[in-house]
Each structure stands twice: as structure tokens, then as C-alpha cells.
Amino acid sequence: MKLSDTIRIRLTGRGGQGIMLAGAILADAAMRDGRQVTETQEYGPEARLGATRADVILSDRPIAFPEVEQADILLCLSRGGWLKYGTQVASGALRLVDVTAVAREPGDPEVRSFPWRARARELGDEVVTNMMALGTLQAVTQVVSVKSLREVLQERIKPALVAANLAAFDEGVNLGRDELSAPGVATAGRDAGIRGGEIHD
Amino acid sequence: MPRFGESVDRYLRRELLPTVWCPGCGNGSIVQALAMALARIGREPEDVVVVGGIGCSGRTPFYLATNALHTTHGRALAFATGLKLARPDLEVVVTSGDGDSLAIGGNHFIHAARRNLDVTLLLFNNAIYGMTGGQAAPTTPTGSRTSTSPGSGSTERSFDAVELAMAAGATFVARTTTFDVQEMPLYIERAIRHRGFSMVEIITQCPTYYGRLNRLGEAPAMLVWERDMTGEPSDDQHGWKTGVFRDDDLPAYGDLTGQNSVRTRA
Amino acid sequence: MALRMVMGNEAAVQGALAGGCDFYAGYPITPATEILEEMGRRLPPRGGVFLQMEDELAAMAAVVGAAWGGARAMTATSGPGFSLMQEHIGYAAITQTPCVVIDVQRGGPSTGLPTLPAQGDVMQARYGTHGDRPAIVLTASSVREAYTTTRKAFQLAERHRTPVVVLLDAVIAHMREPVELPPLPEPALNPWPGSSGTEPPFGAHPFTPFGGPSPIVVTGLSHGEDGWPRTGAGQATERMLKDAIAGIAEDPSLTQGVERYCMDDATVAVVAYGITARAAHAAVETLRAEGERAGLLKLDVLWPLPEAALLEAAEQVDGLLVVEMNLGQLVMPVRAVVGGRTHVAHLGRADGLLLSPDVIARRLQALTASVRS
Numbered sequence: 001m002k003l004s005d006t007i008r009i010r011l012t013g014r015g016g017q018g019i020m021l022a023g024a025i026l027a028d029a030a031m032r033d034g035r036q037v038t039e040t041q042e043y044g045p046e047a048r049l050g051a052t053r054a055d056v057i058l059s060d061r062p063i064a065f066p067e068v069e070q071a072d073i074l075l076c077l078s079r080g081g082w083l084k085y086g087t088q089v090a091s092g093a094l095r096l097v098d099v100t101a102v103a104r105e106p107g108d109p110e111v112r113s114f115p116w117r118a119r120a121r122e123l124g125d126e127v128v129t130n131m132m133a134l135g136t137l138q139a140v141t142q143v144v145s146v147k148s149l150r151e152v153l154q155e156r157i158k159p160a161l162v163a164a165n166l167a168a169f170d171e172g173v174n175l176g177r178d179e180l181s182a183p184g185v186a187t188a189g190r191d192a193g194i195r196g197g198e199i200h201d
Numbered sequence: 202m203p204r205f206g207e208s209v210d211r212y213l214r215r216e217l218l219p220t221v222w223c224p225g226c227g228n229g230s231i232v233q234a235l236a237m238a239l240a241r242i243g244r245e246p247e248d249v250v251v252v253g254g255i256g257c258s259g260r261t262p263f264y265l266a267t268n269a270l271h272t273t274h275g276r277a278l279a280f281a282t283g284l285k286l287a288r289p290d291l292e293v294v295v296t297s298g299d300g301d302s303l304a305i306g307g308n309h310f311i312h313a314a315r316r317n318l319d320v321t322l323l324l325f326n327n328a329i330y331g332m333t334g335g336q337a338a339p340t341t342p343t344g345s346r347t348s349t350s351p352g353s354g355s356t357e358r359s360f361d362a363v364e365l366a367m368a369a370g371a372t373f374v375a376r377t378t379t380f381d382v383q384e385m386p387l388y389i390e391r392a393i394r395h396r397g398f399s400m401v402e403i404i405t406q407c408p409t410y411y412g413r414l415n416r417l418g419e420a421p422a423m424l425v426w427e428r429d430m431t432g433e434p435s436d437d438q439h440g441w442k443t444g445v446f447r448d449d450d451l452p453a454y455g456d457l458t459g460q461n462s463v464r465t466r467a
Numbered sequence: 468m469a470l471r472m473v474m475g476n477e478a479a480v481q482g483a484l485a486g487g488c489d490f491y492a493g494y495p496i497t498p499a500t501e502i503l504e505e506m507g508r509r510l511p512p513r514g515g516v517f518l519q520m521e522d523e524l525a526a527m528a529a530v531v532g533a534a535w536g537g538a539r540a541m542t543a544t545s546g547p548g549f550s551l552m553q554e555h556i557g558y559a560a561i562t563q564t565p566c567v568v569i570d571v572q573r574g575g576p577s578t579g580l581p582t583l584p585a586q587g588d589v590m591q592a593r594y595g596t597h598g599d600r601p602a603i604v605l606t607a608s609s610v611r612e613a614y615t616t617t618r619k620a621f622q623l624a625e626r627h628r629t630p631v632v633v634l635l636d637a638v639i640a641h642m643r644e645p646v647e648l649p650p651l652p653e654p655a656l657n658p659w660p661g662s663s664g665t666e667p668p669f670g671a672h673p674f675t676p677f678g679g680p681s682p683i684v685v686t687g688l689s690h691g692e693d694g695w696p697r698t699g700a701g702q703a704t705e706r707m708l709k710d711a712i713a714g715i716a717e718d719p720s721l722t723q724g725v726e727r728y729c730m731d732d733a734t735v736a737v738v739a740y741g742i743t744a745r746a747a748h749a750a751v752e753t754l755r756a757e758g759e760r761a762g763l764l765k766l767d768v769l770w771p772l773p774e775a776a777l778l779e780a781a782e783q784v785d786g787l788l789v790v791e792m793n794l795g796q797l798v799m800p801v802r803a804v805v806g807g808r809t810h811v812a813h814l815g816r817a818d819g820l821l822l823s824p825d826v827i828a829r830r831l832q833a834l835t836a837s838v839r840s
Contacts (some may be wrong), residue, residue: 284536
């Protein structure tokens with residue numbers, strides 16, 4: 001059962017890539033935007049390296065069912081996450097992935113790959129990959145505001161690391177805008193109520 | 202000044218005598234010794250809680266005129282842990298048997314000792330399960346007969362409660378016997394006054410089961426046996442050394458965590 | 468007050484503190500561990516006591532010991548630990564000790580599915596101890612309810628002098644939702660009301676912990692109102708148990724622990740609780756949008772079972788569908804209560820996956836079709 005105003009987002013990656021934090025920041029920011037939110041996380045026995053996931057559901061109405069069976073938006077940072085969750089998506093879902101997680105499949109406009117990990121290393125540390133990916137998610141989908149994301153990021157991240165994470169976030173936004181101007185994206189995520197950065201009820 | 206006997210009586214429920222225990226059982230001597238120790242310390246009976254487990258020893262709290270918390274088999278120390286931290290101003294004494302504390306309750310025994318929780322454990326060791334009719338205990342000496350080790354006797358090795366308590370971190374550790382009726386209340390008094398986990402193991406006679414199954418005779422003969430067994434152990438004979446084996450001043454559990462409850466008597 | 472993303476386990480801790488909790492003893496276990504950790508952070512600065520015990524038997528024993536020391540005490544665990552706690556839940560019941568146990572349900576039996584949700588402890592929460600006892604078992608289906616239910620559990624434990632179980636599940640426990648939680652009251656020593664020392668310490672009298680004007684005898688043996696063991700047949704404990712069971716059966720805050728959704732003109736209804744009630748709510752929404760007269764009875768109190776509400780629904784509808792994440796537990800007493808007044812169907816699973824709104828809606832449609840034919 002899918003409600004048109006409900007968007008189900010799944011973030012996945014390797015343990016240690018900050019998926020849980022990214023999910024928490026995304027959910028918190030959406031709450032500040034005034035939306036209904038639930039956030040659930042998969043807990044496995046692996047504290048590090050296993051494929052982890054955080055699911056965030058956004059809606060303009062109370063969210064009855066907090067589980068994401070099929071994601072409308074998948075954000076994936078690792079190969080393991082792709083193998084585990086890459087196909088558990090709704091028809092027409094938008095999949096934003098790191099280039100190392102999956103080779104861009106020719107002719108599949110719904111899988112958009114980004115060099116987040118490599119750019120993060122260039123910026124100084126791969127640990128900011130998660131915030132860069134959040135930036136791209138924001139730019140491509142507009143499901144949450146830049147203002148709220150930046151606010152929450154600054155509150156949730158240790159002061160000494162805020163600048164590096166904000167820089168990564170902004171870089172992610174730029175990567176997303178570049179992608180938006182590329183052909184194909186205008187139809188991605190159509191069934192999820194997302195079109196060209198707009199949210200449809 | 203009240204006479205000594207009167208002050209001891211304040212801590213006893215004489216109206217409940219005779220006890221539930223068999224004629225000749227050593228547990229009555231321990232009740233008497235505990236009452237004497239409490240009388241010398243002088244806390245009000247309502248400020249003392251005697252916590253018992255299950256088994257013959259577990260019935261001890263009923264005979265003291267203090268608060269009584271008669272709990273479940275093996276878990277008396279775990280109940281005492283919550284009680285003591287919720288009300289550090291109450292005096293908490295646990296009475297528990299060898300099966301209660303060293304078999305089913307062995308985990309709570311070592312962890313109460315490890316935490317150096319400020320309670321006193323009186324470990325009644327009769328080397329057998331009395332309440333259920335004479336089964337082998339973790340303290341039953343190798344070769345001793347019980348209802349579950351008939352014939353040539355127990356083939357298992359036994360626990361030494363004193364060694365176990367010291368290894369686990371108890372800061373006051375002593376052993377005495379019901380033969381040593383003058384020493385016993387003094388050890389119990391020292392144990393209660395000690396800040397931290399204190400254990401007094403008391404070898405106590407069970408003529409009904411351990412004595413009968415091992416042909417040790419009635420209670421008087423068993424007391425003589427206790428006396429004879431508490432010298433230096435030799436190669437061919439099980440024995441229990443008596444005395445105070447440790448008396449160390451180390452921070453008790455509440456001191457270490459800084460979280461003794463603020464709750465005091467209203 | 469501000470809206471904040473809060474995890475279910477954290478909300479339960481906040482609810483406990485709001486309910487006066489000042490003592491926690493526990494043991495780490497997924498998916499309840501956050502309650503242990505959060506209590507470790509929150510209680511000591513408030514003058515409370517936090518203890519990590521050596522196992523769940525010890526944790527529950529320490530809770531009962533602390534209650535007799537005057538504390539508002541609780542623990543939290545999941546299935547395997549809940550099994551270990553049963554002995555001392557029974558001890559708390561026979562000694563009329565107020566305390567609270569949260570069981571965050573996960574897949575079982577045994578180690579089962581440690582990280583995945585279930586509702587398989589519903590009968591254990593009621594019947595897990597040997598012997599008979601009064602049982603109060605509450606549940607929650609949102610982060611907000613994890614707060615309100617746990618807070619209420621402390622009031623009920625005190626009112627009825629008995630252990631109160633709060634059944635959560637792995638999804639509610641780990642889910643974050645935006646909630647506004649009221650600020651915590653300042654920590655205070657709440658003396659128990661009946662400390663005069665003139666009333667008997669057991670039976671229909673207020674709870675009086677140790678440390679009052681006269682010594683108290685507490686035992687897990689059958690005992691009279693004075694606390695002294697009475698272990699002959701026909702003794703006082705049966706009467707005290709019956710009184711306590713009757714007392715909770717008449718408490719309106721328990722018997723009215725039901726929420727009705729779209730029930731006014733319903734011809735079929737779902738009976739659900741906890742996380743499953745959310746999916747059922749969505750299913751009813753969908754069916755209503757399609758013009759079907761479906762309704763939902765959401766149970767917030769599982770035990771005592773809200774019999775009047777179930778009977779009323781049974782008289783009204785053509786069929787009830789009990790939906791739960793187990794292979795058929797609460798459906799049995801529901802059938803017993805309904806007594807053939809309407810058809811009672813069951814939809815359950817115990818594989819760690821949630822029952823989705825779609826699955827519930829389809830099953831409800833099938834029930835509608837079968838009762839019409």
C-alpha cells in the first residue's frame with residue numbers, strides 16, 4: 001500500500017560508513033521541515049563492515065507502517081549494500097549509488113552513480129562520504145531542505161569535524177546539481193512522486 | 202544496663218522455637234551466634250534485614266526479630282544487592298547454604314564478592330542438601346556418601362568456599378564451625394562490621410543425612426568430628442582450616458560507583 | 468517542550484523516570500540494551516541507582532530487593548532474559564512487590580532472531596511463572612506510547628502491588644519518531660503511603676518497604692497478611708491472590724485499555740496490538756477508502772484482556788481478525804471470550820518480518836467474503 005505523499009528512503013552501506021548517522025540527520029532535518037517521519041535501522045551482529053541500513057519514511061500524514069518494504073529512494077555507499085538491497089525497491093525508484101558500489105548500468109536511468117568516496121578522499125578523509133551523499137540526495141530529490149540538513153549536521157557532528165562535513169555536504173549538493181542537468185533524471189523516481197526535484201502529492 | 206542475655210533476646214523470636222530444623226542440627230547454634238553478634242553491634246532490629254535463600258539455612262531469617270527476606274533458591278545475594286544499594290543504611294546479612302550459594306547460586310556468590318558489595322554472607326556448610334533429603338552438594342568431600350552418591354561415595358571434587366571467595370575478591374573471609382561456639386559470634390560480628398563483602402563459612406553438622414550416611418554418629422560425635430577435621434588437612438583426609446583468611450580495607454561497591462542511593466530513613 | 472526524534476527504548480526510559488523510577492538493574496540483551504545504557508547515563512545523576520547484574524535472574528532479584536528497600540524499581544530485557552526472569556516475577560507476585568519489567572520482544576524460541584521483532588511473549592507475560600498470579604501486561608505501538616505506557620506501568624504497579632510487564636518489540640524499541648516529551652520532574656524521594664506500621668504488610672494494604680517502625684517478614688512461601696508462612700492446605704494465599712486478580716479485573720484504566728478506530732459501523736474488525744496495530748490501522752484506512760466497512764480494535768492492555776470491548780465488538784461485527792506476530796497466541800483467549808458470537812480468524816507470522824498493511828487488508832477482505840457467503 002503506497003500513499004502518494006509518502007516517500008520511503010533507504011540508506012545502506014558498510015558498517016563504519018556512517019549510515020546510521022546519515023539516517024538520523026536526514027530524519028531529524030525532515031522533522032524540522034515539519035514533516036511526519038519515522039526512522040528505523042537494521043541492527044546486525046556486525047558492529048563494523050557488515051551491510052547496514054537506515055530507513056527513513058517521510059510523509060505529510062501520520063505514518064502508519066514504519067517498515068520500508070520497497071524503497072522509493074535508495075542511497076547506497078557499498079557493494080555489499082547494493083547486493084543486499086539494490087533490487088528491493090519500488091518500481092521507478094531512484095537509486096543513488098557510489099561508483100564503487102555498482103558499475104553504472106547502461107540504459108538504466110534510475111541508477112545514478114557518484115564518485116562520493118573518491119571525492120571525499122580528495123577532500124581529505126573518506127569518513128565524510130556519508131554527508132556528501134546526503135548532499136547529493138538533497139539536490140536530486142529535494143525531499144528535505146538544505147537549511148534543515150545543515151542545521152542538524154552542525155548539531156550532530158563534533159565541532160572539530162563540522163567544517164569538513166559541511167564542505168563534503170556542499171560538494172555533494174554540487175554533484176547532485178550537475179547530475180540533474182544531465183539527461184535522464186527528469187524521469188527517475190517518477191513513481192515515487194519525485195520529478196525533477198519536485199514532490200507531488 | 203540490660204544483662205547480655207536480654208540484649209540477645211531482642212534479636213530472637215523465641216516464640217517460634219523450637220525451630221524447623223532436625224534435633225541435633227547445627228543451624229540453631231548459628232542463629233544464636235548471629236543474634237549475639239547483632240546485639241554487640243547494637244543496630245535496631247528494624248534496621249537489619251536478614252536475607253535467606255532456600256534450603257535449611259534459608260529459614261534462618263524467620264528466627265531473627267529483624268526484617269526477614271526469605272527469597273528463592275540460590276538468589277539471596279542478588280536480592281541483597283538491590284536492597285543494599287537502595288537502602289545503604291540498612292544492615293544486610295545473608296544466610297545461605299552450600300548448595301544455595303555454591304551450586305545454584307554460584308554465579309551470584311562470585312559476583313557479589315567481585316563487586317565487594319557491603320553485605321555479609323553466612324555460608325552454612327553442612328556438605329549436603331538437607332531440606333531435600335541428603336543429596337550431594339558442591340561441598341561434599343570426595344568419597345562421602347549421599348543419596349545421589351551411594352556406594353563408595355562422591356567421585357567429584359569439592360569446592361573450597363574460602364578459596365573461592367578470596368579468588369573472587371571478597372575482602373573479609375573467615376571460616377569457623379559450630380563446634381567453635383565462642384569464636385563463631387566474634388567472626389560474625391567482625392564480618393558485619395567490615396565494610397565490603399564479608400563471608401564467614403560455618404561448618405555445621407547435619408546428623409540426619411551427612412552424619413547418618415557417613416556413619417559419623419549423632420550431633421555430639423559430629424561436633425568432635427568437626428573439631429578433628431579443622432586442623433591442617435593431611436593427604437588422606439579432607440579438612441577445613443579455620444580462622445580469618447582475609448581482612449582487607451578496600452572500597453566497597455557503593456564507594457566505587459559513587460551511587461549509593463540517597464534514600465535514607467524518612 | 469520541543470519536538471525531537473526519539474527512539475522507542477529512550478522514550479521508555481523517559482517514561483520510567485517520569486513514573487518515578489529510581490532504581491534499575493539489568494543485563495545486556497538485544498534489542499533492549501539501549502534501555503540499560505540510557506538508564507546507566509540518566510539514573511545516577513538523579514540520585515538513583517543503576518546496576519548491571521551478572522544475569523537476568525539476578526537483575527530481577529535485585530529489582531525486588533530494591534523495591535523492599537523502598538525504590539521504584541525496574542528492569543528491561545528480551546525473550547531469553549524474560550524466560551530467566553520468570554522465577555522472580557512470580558516471587559514479586561506472591562510477595563506483592565511493585566515493580567516494572569519491560570520485555571522488548573524478538574523472534575524466539577531460544578536465541579531465535581535476536582535483532583528481529585516478534586510478539587511471541589504474549590502468553591509468557593501472562594502465564595510464564597508457575598502457579599497463578601494477578602498479571603498486568605501493557606503494550607505500545609509508537610514511540611510516544613512507549614513513554615506513556617511505561618510511565619503508567621509504575622502507577623499500576625504501585626496501585627496493585629504487583630509486577631507490571633510492558634511488552635515492546637524490536638521495531639518500536641529501535642524506531643525513531645518525532646515526539647514532544649514533557650520535562651522530567653525533579654528527582655524526589657516519594658515515600659510509600661502506608662508506612663504507619665499499624666496495618667498488616669500484605670493483602671489489601673498499601674506496600675510498606677523495610678525500614679519502617681517495625682520489622683517485616685517477606686517470603687515466597689504462602690503466607691498470611693502478616694507475612695508469616697502458612698504452608699498448610701487451604702491457607703490464606705489463595706484468597707489474597709483472588710482478591711488481587713479481582714482488583715485488576717475491576718480497574719477501569721485496565722479494562723478500558725482499548726482504542727477503537729472506524730468501529731461505529733464496522734462489519735469486520737481487526738484485533739491487533741503493538742507494532743502490528745499500526746499496519747492494521749493502515750489496512751483499515753485502505754479498505755475504508757475502497758468503501759469497505761472495516762474497523763480496528765487496538766489493544767493497549769493485553770492482560771487483563773479487555774473482555775467487555777471484545778464482547779461488544781463480537782456482537783456487532785460479522786467477523787474478527789486477530790493479527791499478531793506469532794503463530795497464534797492472543798487469538799486463543801479472544802476466541803474464548805467471544806464464545807462463538809462471531810467468527811474469529813487469525814493472521815500470524817513468526818519469521819521476523821512485519822505483517823504489512825497489504826497482507827492484513829487482503830486477509831480482511833477474504834474474511835469479509837467468507838462470512839458473507
